[in-house]
Amino acid sequence: MATTDLSPSQPVRVHDARGAPAGPGRSCLRSVESFLPLTMGTVRSLTIALRVLPAIVAVAMLAAGCQPTVRVRGEAATVGAGLGQQRVLRPLVEGAPAFKPSAARGQATFERVCAVCHGDQGYGDGPAAAGLTSPHKNPLTDFFALWGIRIRGEKIPSRPANFHNQIAMRLNAPWVLFETIKLGRPHTAMPAFGRKPAYGAIKGPATLTDEQIWDVLFYAWTFSTTPQTIARGREIYQSRALEIGGGRTATCADCHGPAGDGRGGRLSEEMGARVWGWREGVGAGIFTDATFLAARKPTELFQRIADGRGLMPAYRGTLDEDEIWALVDYVRTFMYEYAPPRGQQP
Ligand code: HEC
Ligand code: HEC
Numbered sequence: 357m358a359t360t361d362l363s364p365s366q367p368v369r370v371h372d373a374r375g376a377p378a379g380p381g382r383s384c385l386r387s388v389e390s391f392l393p394l395t396m397g398t399v400r401s402l403t404i405a406l407r408v409l410p411a412i413v414a415v416a417m418l419a420a421g422c423q424p425t426v427r428v429r430g431e432a433a434t435v436g437a438g439l440g441q442q443r444v445l446r447p448l449v450e451g452a453p454a455f456k457p458s459a460a461r462g463q464a465t466f467e468r469v470c471a472v473c474h475g476d477q478g479y480g481d482g483p484a485a486a487g488l489t490s491p492h493k494n495p496l497t498d499f500f501a502l503w504g505i506r507i508r509g510e511k512i513p514s515r516p517a518n519f520h521n522q523i524a525m526r527l528n529a530p531w532v533l534f535e536t537i538k539l540g541r542p543h544t545a546m547p548a549f550g551r552k553p554a555y556g557a558i559k560g561p562a563t564l565t566d567e568q569i570w571d572v573l574f575y576a577w578t579f580s581t582t583p584q585t586i587a588r589g590r591e592i593y594q595s596r597a598l599e600i601g602g603g604r605t606a607t608c609a610d611c612h613g614p615a616g617d618g619r620g621g622r623l624s625e626e627m628g629a630r631v632w633g634w635r636e637g638v639g640a641g642i643f644t645d646a647t648f649l650a651a652r653k654p655t656e657l658f659q660r661i662a663d664g665r666g667l668m669p670a671y672r673g674t675l676d677e678d679e680i681w682a683l684v685d686y687v688r689t690f691m692y693e694y695a696p697p698r699g700q701q702p
Pocket of ligand 1 (some may be wrong): 375385466469472474484488514524525533536537544547548656
C-alpha cells in the first residue's frame with residue numbers, strides 16, 4: 357500500500373511499500389544512465405584498467421549527487437488526546453512552537469554577515485559581490501581529488517541575489533529561503549549559515565541558530581515590499597467591505613479575523629464550523645499558522661485571493677493586481693514582525 361506524507365517545503369511525496377521514496381532516486385538513476393554511454397565511448401580508447409572508471413564515477417555520483425540536501429521536512433507530531441488528536445507539522449523552530457520571526461531583530465545579523473555580498477540595502481551589490489565565483493565542487497572534482505588531482509575548472513561568476521527583484525521573491529516560499537540560508541546553495545557562492553553545508557556548497561563565515569536564520573530571512577524579505585504597500589494591504593484587509601457572492605459583503609477580517617488567526621471576525625464562527633482546522637487554528641486561511649504559511653509562495657497566495665477556493669471568495673475583477681499583491685504582503689506579516697528595512701521610510 358502506498359502512503360503519502362505532506363511536507364511544508366515539497367510537493368506530496370509517495371512512498372512505496374518498503375517506505376523508500378519513489379520519486380527522486382529513480383530520476384537520479386535515469387540521469388546517470390543517460391550519462392553512461394557517453395563516458396563509455398571516451399573510456400574505451402584508454403587502457404583496460406580504466407574501463408572500470410564509469411562504474412566508479414556512477415557509484416560516486418549516486419553516493420554524492422543523489423544525497424537529499426533538503427532536511428527541512430516538517431515531521432509529524434501528535435497533539436491532543438482521543439478524538440481531538442491531530443497531526444501538526446514541526447514548528448519553525450523545534451521546541452519553540454510559538455516563535456515569531458522579527459525583521460527588526462534580523463537587521464543587525466544581516467548587516468554583520470550578509471551585507472558584504474547582498475549590500476546593506478539588499479540590492480546584491482555588497483563590496484564582495486563583484487568577485488564571487490562558484491566553489492567548483494562536484495562528484496567529478498571530488499573523484500579526482502581522491503587521487504590528489506585538483507581540477508582547475510572554469511571560475512564561474514556567482515552573483516548575490518537582489519532582494520528587490522519581485523519576480524524572484526514572489527516565487528520564493530520562506531521554507532526554501534530558510535533551507536538556502538541554513539545549508540547554502542550548492543554550486544554558487546551562497547554559503548551555509550547552519551553547522552553543515554549541503555553537498556557542493558561552502559560553509560559561511562558565521563553559524564546562526566534557526567531563530568537567527570528566520571529573523572534574518574524576514575529582514576531580507578522586507579526589501580521586496582514597502583511600508584506603503586503593507587499599509588495599503590492592511591487598509592483593504594481590515595476595512596474594505598467587498599462583494600462575496602449571495603448578495604453579501606464582507607471584509608477579509610470578517611472571516612480571517614483582525615489578527616489573521618481566524619477568530620473574532622463577524623463570520624469567523626461560521627468558517628470555524630465549516631472549514632477543517634479553522635477552529636484549531638491550523639491550515640489554509642489561518643495566517644498565524646506559521647509552519648503552514650511558510651510553505652506558501654507569494655504567487656500561490658495571489659492566486660487564492662484572485663480565484664478563491666471553497667468558501668474563500670474570488671476577488672479577480674473586484675480588486676486590481678496591485679491591491680492583491682498588497683494583500684499578499686500584508687497577510688504575510690501575520691507570521692513575522694514587519695519593520696521597514698534600511699533605505700525605506702515608513
Ligand atoms: C559570500 C557571499 C554571500 C554571503 C556572505 C551571503 N550570501 Fe546569500 N547569496 C549569495 C549568492 C552568490 C547568491 C545567489 C545564489 C544563486 O545563484 O542562486 C545568494 C542567494 C541568497 C538567497 C536566495 C535568494 C533567491 O531568490 O533564491 C538568499 C535568501 C540569501 N542569499 C540570503 C542570505 C543571507 C540571509 C545571508 C546572511 C546570513 C547571506 N545570504 C549571505 C552570496 C552570499
Ligand atoms: C467568507 C469568508 C472569507 C472572506 C470574506 C475571505 N476569505 Fe480568504 N479564505 C477563506 C477560507 C475559508 C479559506 C480557506 C480555503 C481553503 O480551504 O483552501 C481562505 C483562504 C485564503 C487564502 C489562502 C491561504 C492558503 O495558504 O491557502 C488567502 C491568501 C486568503 N484567504 C486571503 C483573503 C483575503 C486577502 C481576503 C479579503 C480580500 C479574504 N481572504 C476574504 C474565507 C474567506
